[in-house]
Amino acid sequence: MVIRGGPAGRRARMLAAIAAAGMVAVTVAACSSSSSSAGSSTSGGGSSSSSSSSSSSSASSQYAPTPVTLSAAQETAVIGKAFLTTSVSPSSLNPDILQGLEEAGGSYTAAQVKTAWSCQSQTTCTIGSGSQTLAILDGDGGNLWRQITRAAITMEAFAYPNIGHVIYLQAGGNLQTMQADLKSLIARRVTGIVTYDDFGAAMTAAYQQATAQGIPVVAYGGTPGSGAVSAVVSQVQSSFCADGDQMAQTTSQMLGGKGNVAFFTGTPGNPQGAGWETCAQSWFAKNAPGIAVVDKSNTSWTGPGAVSATSALIATGKTINAILYDYANQTVNIVQTYQHAKLAVPDQVTWTSDNQLLQLWQQDQTSSDPWKLAYSSSINFEGNIALAALMNHLAGKTVTSQLIFPLPFVQAKTGDYNASQPADAPGPTLLPDALLTDLLSAS
Amino acid sequence: MSLAAPQPERSASSGLRARLRAPGLRWRAMPVATPWAVALLLLVISVILYPATIHYGGMATVTPLLGVLVIASLGQSLVIGSGGIDLSVSSVITIVGVVFVLQGGTRGGSVTLAIVYALLAGLACGVVNGFLVEYLRLSPLVTTLATGEVMAGLASIWYGGGTNNLVVPKSWQQFTGDAFGDGISYVLVIAMVAALLLSVVLSYTALGRRLTAASTSSRAAGYQGISARRYRAANYVVAALLYSLAGILFVGDIGTATLSLGNVYQLSTIVAVVLGGAALSGSRLHPAATVAGALFLSLINQDVAASGIAAGTQGVIQGAVLVAAMAATGLGTLRSIRRRGVRRSAAPPPAPPPASSPLGATEAGSPTDPGPSAP
Numbered sequence: 099m100v101i102r103g104g105p106a107g108r109r110a111r112m113l114a115a116i117a118a119a120g121m122v123a124v125t126v127a128a129c130s131s132s133s134s135s136a137g138s139s140t141s142g143g144g145s146s147s148s149s150s151s152s153s154s155s156s157a158s159s160q161y162a163p164t165p166v167t168l169s170a171a172q173e174t175a176v177i178g179k180a181f182l183t184t185s186v187s188p189s190s191l192n193p194d195i196l197q198g199l200e201e202a203g204g205s206y207t208a209a210q211v212k213t214a215w216s217c218q219s220q221t222t223c224t225i226g227s228g229s230q231t232l233a234i235l236d237g238d239g240g241n242l243w244r245q246i247t248r249a250a251i252t253m254e255a256f257a258y259p260n261i262g263h264v265i266y267l268q269a270g271g272n273l274q275t276m277q278a279d280l281k282s283l284i285a286r287r288v289t290g291i292v293t294y295d296d297f298g299a300a301m302t303a304a305y306q307q308a309t310a311q312g313i314p315v316v317a318y319g320g321t322p323g324s325g326a327v328s329a330v331v332s333q334v335q336s337s338f339c340a341d342g343d344q345m346a347q348t349t350s351q352m353l354g355g356k357g358n359v360a361f362f363t364g365t366p367g368n369p370q371g372a373g374w375e376t377c378a379q380s381w382f383a384k385n386a387p388g389i390a391v392v393d394k395s396n397t398s399w400t401g402p403g404a405v406s407a408t409s410a411l412i413a414t415g416k417t418i419n420a421i422l423y424d425y426a427n428q429t430v431n432i433v434q435t436y437q438h439a440k441l442a443v444p445d446q447v448t449w450t451s452d453n454q455l456l457q458l459w460q461q462d463q464t465s466s467d468p469w470k471l472a473y474s475s476s477i478n479f480e481g482n483i484a485l486a487a488l489m490n491h492l493a494g495k496t497v498t499s500q501l502i503f504p505l506p507f508v509q510a511k512t513g514d515y516n517a518s519q520p521a522d523a524p525g526p527t528l529l530p531d532a533l534l535t536d537l538l539s540a541s
Numbered sequence: 542m543s544l545a546a547p548q549p550e551r552s553a554s555s556g557l558r559a560r561l562r563a564p565g566l567r568w569r570a571m572p573v574a575t576p577w578a579v580a581l582l583l584l585v586i587s588v589i590l591y592p593a594t595i596h597y598g599g600m601a602t603v604t605p606l607l608g609v610l611v612i613a614s615l616g617q618s619l620v621i622g623s624g625g626i627d628l629s630v631s632s633v634i635t636i637v638g639v640v641f642v643l644q645g646g647t648r649g650g651s652v653t654l655a656i657v658y659a660l661l662a663g664l665a666c667g668v669v670n671g672f673l674v675e676y677l678r679l680s681p682l683v684t685t686l687a688t689g690e691v692m693a694g695l696a697s698i699w700y701g702g703g704t705n706n707l708v709v710p711k712s713w714q715q716f717t718g719d720a721f722g723d724g725i726s727y728v729l730v731i732a733m734v735a736a737l738l739l740s741v742v743l744s745y746t747a748l749g750r751r752l753t754a755a756s757t758s759s760r761a762a763g764y765q766g767i768s769a770r771r772y773r774a775a776n777y778v779v780a781a782l783l784y785s786l787a788g789i790l791f792v793g794d795i796g797t798a799t800l801s802l803g804n805v806y807q808l809s810t811i812v813a814v815v816l817g818g819a820a821l822s823g824s825r826l827h828p829a830a831t832v833a834g835a836l837f838l839s840l841i842n843q844d845v846a847a848s849g850i851a852a853g854t855q856g857v858i859q860g861a862v863l864v865a866a867m868a869a870t871g872l873g874t875l876r877s878i879r880r881r882g883v884r885r886s887a888a889p890p891p892a893p894p895p896a897s898s899p900l901g902a903t904e905a906g907s908p909t910d911p912g913p914s915a916p
Contacts, residue, residue, distance in 0.1 A: 200817035241799075274591040366852030393606035393849050401795040401807050402606075415593030434796055438605075439598035454708065520709045521797070 107511045124352050142255030160230075161493035163257040163486075166204045176203035179526045182451075182475045182508045194332075194490055195503050198483030202250055202528035206476040214253045215536045218245065221266055225255055228262035232485070237276050237320060240270025242522050243427075243450070243476065244294065246537055247319075250529055251292060251481040258489055261289070265386065273297045280304045284311050290492060292484040295320040298369065299308075305329035314491055318484035319477075323369065327499050331491045334483045336505040338373025341474075344373060345447050346381035348472045348507040349389065349420050352445045357419030358389030360444075362432070364399035370424060371396075377445070378422060397428060404431035413441050416476035420445040426473055428524060433458050433469075445470040450477065451525030456515035461493055471510040477503075477522035557830045572818045572825075576833035576870050579816075583866075584647030591847055599897060600724025605717060608728035609791045609815060610806070610814045612735055616783030617810035618831045619776040624823030625681035627777065629670060629689035630784050630810050633663050634803025637788030642798045643699060655710075660785045665780025666692055685784030697800055698779035708797050716743040717793030728790045732832075736785065739828040752776070757823060810861070813838050818870045837866055 117438045168176065177191075178184045180199050188196055206214075209226075231254050236244055248266055255261045265288060269276035276297060283291055284307065291308060295301050295317045302322045305315045306329040314331045321333035338484035361378070363371025375394065378462060382389045393411055397403035404423075408431065411418065421444050423429050429448045433455070436443040443462065448455070451473045459471040483501055516523060520538050527534055593599045613630060620627040637659040645655030669688055674681045719727045743749035754762040755772035762769040787806070792798050817827060817834030841862050845855045 220611045240860070357758075394844060396852060400801050400804070401799055402791075402795065402802070405795060406600070406606065406842065408807075408844060409599075409606065410843045412602050413591045413594045413599040414847045414849075415591060415596070415599075415845055430797075431795065434714075434718070435602050439601045439724075 100247065126130040133503040134256070145533075159493075160260050160487045162487065163197075163201060164259060166200045166257065168200055172203075176200060176478060176528065179203065180475060180479050180528060181504065181506050182526065183506045184527060185506060186504055191503070192498065192501055194369060194497055194501055195483050197332075197490070198486035199479055200256075201254045201486055201529065202479050204254075204257060206253060206256055206530055208254070210256045210534070211530050211532045214249060214256070214533055217252045217264060217266070218249060218537070223252070223264045223266070224390070225252070225264055226259065226262045228258070228260035230258070230260045231263040231265060231286070232258075232261050232281045232488075233265045233267070233286075233288040233291040234481070235276065235279055235283065235293040236266070236268040237292055237294055237301075238271045238511055239427060239518055241427075242537075243478065244268070246524060246527060246529065246534070247475075247478045247481045247538055249487050250527065251479050253533060254482050254485050270295070271296060273300055277304045280308060284308050284313060287311060289486045291315045291489055293317050295322050295483075299323050299325055299488075302326040302329045314488060316484040316488040316497075317493070318480040332484075332487045332497050332501050333502045334480050334487065334503070336423070336477070337502045338370055339377040340502075341449070341505050342374030342379075342541065343376030343381045344493060344505060344507050345422050346378040346386070348390075349378075349422060349445070349447050350382070350386040352418050352447070352470045352472065353389060355386045358390050358392045358417055359420045359422060360393035360395065360418050362395050362397055362404070362407060362421060364397055364403075364425070366396045374408045374424065384444075392418070396425075397425075399425055399428065400427055401431045403484035404428040405435050408432045408435035412441065413437070418444045420447060422447045424449040426450040426476075428454050430455050430458060441465040443469040445472075447472045448526070449474050450474065452521075453516055453519050453525070454521035456525075457511060457517075457521070459510050460512060461513045472507045473510065473525075474505050474507050476527065477505070478524065478527045478529070482528070545858060572827050573829045573833070574829055576720070576817045576830045576837070579866050579869050580833040580840070583837055583844075583862075584650040587840050587844050590844060594843070595723070597720070597724040599614050601720040601726060602724075603839065604720065604724065604729040605790070605794045607729075607835060607839045608732035608841060609787045609794070610728055610809060611729070611732035612783050612790070613787040613806045614831050614835045615732075615736060615739055615828055616780035616808045616811035618814045618817070618819060618828065619756075619780045619783075620681070621811070621814050621819050622824060623773050623776050624821075625674060625685075625773075625776070626779055626811065627670065628682060628807065628822065629666055629685040629781075631694060631803035631805075631807035632689035632692035632696070633781055634668050634697075634788035634791060634806055635798070636666070636692045637663050637785045638792035638795075638798035638802040640793050641789055642707035642709055645710050645713065646797075650710070651828075652710055652713050654711075656837040657791055659789050660782065662692075663781045663785025664778065664789065667778035669881060670781065671777035674777060675770045675774035682780050693778045693800070699797070700800060709793050709795075713793045714796055717790050728794065731786075734741045735786070736828045737802035739826075744866075745827055751822070753825060756854075757825060801873040803854065808886040809838060816863070816866055816870060841866075 173188055174184060175376075176199055177186055177188060180203070191199075201245070213225055217225065234248055234251050236248065238244060252264050255264050265283065265286070267279040267283070269279055280291070280350060281304070291313060293315060298320070299322050302325060305322060305326060308315050309329055311518075315329070316334065317330050318334040321335055326333070353359075361375045361380075363375060379391050382391065393414065393416065395407035397407045412435070421429075421432055423432065423446070426530060427450070428450045429446050430452060433443050433446065446455075446469065448471075454472065455473070458467070464470055483503065487501055488498045514525075523538055531539075572687065589596050591599070594603070613634065617627055617630060640662045641659040644650050644658050645652045666688055670685055673679045673684045674689070684739070703825045717726075717728055743753055751762070751767050752772050752775065754765065754771035755767055756776065759769035759773060761773070788803060792802065795802065813833050813834040816837050817830035817832075819827070819830070841859060845859045848855065850858075
């Protein structure tokens with residue numbers, strides 16, 4: 099053969115060696131790429147530990163956000179707006195939570211806001227030229243809270259230059275629809291999914307399927323629960339037990355440590371209600387024995403349900419000093435039912451915020467029977483934290499399996515009611531004002 | 542009525558007693574008396590358990606919901622009476638609520654127009670249901686479920702996918718939430734008037750008798766020259782108008798419309814009608830019995846909720862009481878039928894059927910012009 103002898107042969111052997119080395123390098127690179135891809139595809143589902151991360155370091159840049167730089171004052175303002183209080187310090191928050199809040203409260207251009215608004219009426223929306231596709235999978239989708247949260251996630255997606263498309267699917271409260279939606283997202287090979295899971299653990303197997311296909315899932319608000327640690331990257335929510343403690347503590351302050359209280363929650367046995375009710379009751383027993391829990395009712399989280407439950411409570415003839423509930427929108431129904439019955443409205447402690455509730459409260463402050471109201475943030479930022487966690491996971495960072503944020507309760511004060519906003523406006527959000535105005539004026 | 546033929550030698554009081562004992566009257570009263578006896582028994586138990594039930598607060602908050610249930614159940618009873626079933630009730634109430642707030646809840650909106658539009662929305666659904674079920678002979682169960690889906694879809698589209706949460710005008714909220722006396726809601730008064738009107742129309746007018754005849758047996762009605770299909774289709778239309786009325790009142794009581802506004806009435810109206818002694822296969826209509834069924838259902842729902850016991854136990858108790866109530870009303874009616882059968886076979890010359898038997902139209906002689914029945 100030519101390459102065996104003479105200078106020409108030596109050159110040929112050198113060239114062959116270089117070519118071989120090149121091929122090896124290419125092969126190694128390809129294998130490396132392949133393994134990193136595989137790592138990425140299984141990292142969300144393989145771990146049963148309390149944290150997960152994507153193993154690809156080369157991928158980190160393509161999932162990185164445009165850096166958000168906030169001054170200390172801006173950061174404090176964002177957190178104050180998110181939690182309605184400045185008592186939550188940035189250092190006390192998980193980095194993923196802080197990142198999600200900062201991205202949600204970041205600055206966005208008018209064009210981006212306009213695009214985000216137009217996305218609200220589309221199931222598939224193009225927000226940029228990037229190749230990545232973010233999917234928002236909503237188990238219900240049929241109320242203003244979900245739509246604001248959806249808008250907040252879409253807005254935040256602009257912080258990630260490689261996200262070019264946002265898909266939004268809502269299941270309308272139907273488990274089969276949600277499972278079919280998830281399968282369609284898998285078939286479309288989306289980059290990642292953030293989901294509000296209205297069906298709890300029933301969706302775990304479907305999430306597992308997505309994770310096995312290399313599509314990570316992060317749940318916020320409604321979550322599949324502790325049994326789904328390997329099925330989803332992370333679950334974003336407040337601690338139900340800590341919320342119950344907070345509600346009990348706030349109630350005790352309002353009642354001066356004695357009185358009768360009633361607990362209202364949505365569907366019987368829902369983990370959220372069961373969580374806060376148990377802990378609130380324990381807190382009362384331990385710290386405020388003068389407060390008795392004399393009634394527990396279910397409303398199915400519907401207006402008619404809240405009216406029926408309140409009506410039944412009134413029929414018992416028991417004196418109720420405070421009602422603790424986990425949805426401000428229907429605390430309105432509770433208050434109005436008491437007003438129809440011409441009875442003094444008990445003090446109200448409720449999750450989330452509602453403009454009409456604040457209006458009712460403000461109107462009654464000048465009446466002979468003023469009542470107290472404590473409420474929390476409307477926590478529309480849950481989805482923002484979920485997106486930050488999803489992208490951090492894809493970028494190979496470690497994300498804890500549960501991202502728990504605090505839920506402080508604040509007492510209503512004059513000025514909290516905003517007459518320029520519609521009845522069900524959810525109070526302060528981190529959305530750009532222009533986008534929130536569009537959303538609220540549409541409603 | 543021939544069985545209560547005048548007997549001049551009797552005094553007025555003995556005549557009345559005789560009429561009350563008359564098998565025909567007993568036959569007519571039994572389907573109403575039994576559900577009322579059961580409902581009133583539960584009312585007594587409720588008052589013993591929760592005396593505040595009849596205080597102003599209890600009455601003022603329960604009676605509006607009872608009124609809405611009564612009105613919606615009256616509509617359902619018309620359809621069930623003809624052997625059909627209407628599963629569009631929840632969607633009609635929802636879309637009516639949505640249409641109402643879209644007109645009345647926006648700046649410059651009019652409550653009157655809101656009521657008109659809302660009634661028209663319900664009317665449209667009733668016309669479609671009646672046409673599909675009676676003229677195209679489609680299954681009422683699937684048809685009304687499907688039209689309900691369409692209505693729910695339209696409500697979602699018009700209401701921005703549920704993001705809207707418009708508030709009902711204050712004046713309408715005050716009217717539906719207001720009460721008089723010891724807390725009797727005006728909504729309940731409207732419901733009682735509706736029930737009374739329906740009773741009078743069904744029992745004392747030619748229209749009502751034809752409707753009853755067409756509902757209970759369309760073939761027999763056809764032999765009498767009654768256009769049964771038209772009357773049966775009209776049942777769906779009147780039912781939808783009643784659901785619309787219920788929806789208009791209900792949205793005022795709740796204060797805002799949501800896409801799940803009418804969900805609670807999907808099955809509760811059927812339960813109320815059946816508790817009133819109606820057979821799902823079709824039977825003579827007794828609005829008063831339907832009112833009793835609705836009262837019973839409202840009371841049991843409230844009592845169980847007020848008990849404060851665990852949700853699972855509540856379900857067990859509620860289910861068991863409902864079965865017991867069904868058995869009581871069903872047995873009462875069966876006994877009445879048996880007694881009537883025995884009497885008929887024992888009597889040597891067969892007595893003419895009572896004027897108000899299910900085929901009321903024939904009993905007055907002319908199939909097309911039944912005329913007013915005897916009291």
